[in-house]
Amino acid sequence: MQKTPLTILSLAAFLAACSGGSDVSVEAQQATTIPGYERYQTPENPAVLDSTGKVKEMATQVLGPNYGGLWVVHRDDATVRVEVGVAGNIEVARRSALSDQPGVDLVPVKYSHATLDTMMMNIMERFRPKEEGIGPTVYSAMASTKDAQISIWTKKENIEPVKAILAREGYDTSILKFELQDGPFTFAIALDTGAVWQKGEAGSSR
Incomplete structure (x- = not known):
């Protein structure tokens, strides 16, 4: 299937x-x-x-x-x-x-469309890229209602700090999936929930 x-x-x-x-x-x-x-x-x-x-x-x-x-x-x-x-x-x-x-x-x-979408957008806002070296940042995120999952793209060294902060703030960390990305990118695509990836400067992902 x-x-x-x-x-x-x-x-x-x-x-x-x-x-x-x-x-x-x-x-x-x-x-x-x-x-x-x-x-x-x-x-x-x-x-x-x-x-x-x-x-x-x-x-x-x-x-x-x-x-x-x-x-x-x-x-x-x-x-x-x-x-x-x-x-x-x-x-x-x-x-x-x-x-x-x-x-x-x-x-x-597990979660409604609206709930996942809100969590995703709050995570993006919480870890919006700031000046280099000021706190962990998240470059992009995608929510999937079917999989009850939020995928988060960030640098390797940011994964554990971001996860720890979200756990302290009451997020269900079991639904978080982290992907490695070296820097922001310039395009945006529609998401599983209808939201849009944040735009950024050119960079590379892996």
Whole structure:
């Protein structure tokens, strides 16, 4: 089974997002690039993929603060499903309103879209690059509701200090994933949660 997060965007989707357009159709089209996609070309699957925009809009309205993201799943039986993350408990009526939609499954997630997005942005602000040598810095961050994870890009020597500070401030450090990056970069891309990576000066990452 292959999962395609609907908000990990290609360059084309990024440009569409920057221009104010919707990225859902581009995200759905990206599913056609997965290996062995031909077996998923059934009469039913295109309708499921085409419904992602409608489902996303409906999910954010019905679930409100419980909305936990949306992604496409390509199952081993050659069917395509749209999974909607749900954080916390919701009433049967709200659950049914979404689960009764063709091709839609509800799955529990640890944190809501809004909660992860807020944590990510607070971390970025807390460790915004300052003058060289003044405290640990974070160059970028990405939140994934599906994985209940926040990826943080920083220098190797900053990882433990950043982790320790966030632990003291009450963050759930089990959801943090650190990636090495030597310096800031100049581009920005849309994130899993709809936020955008911070912009910076040119640098290298690894």
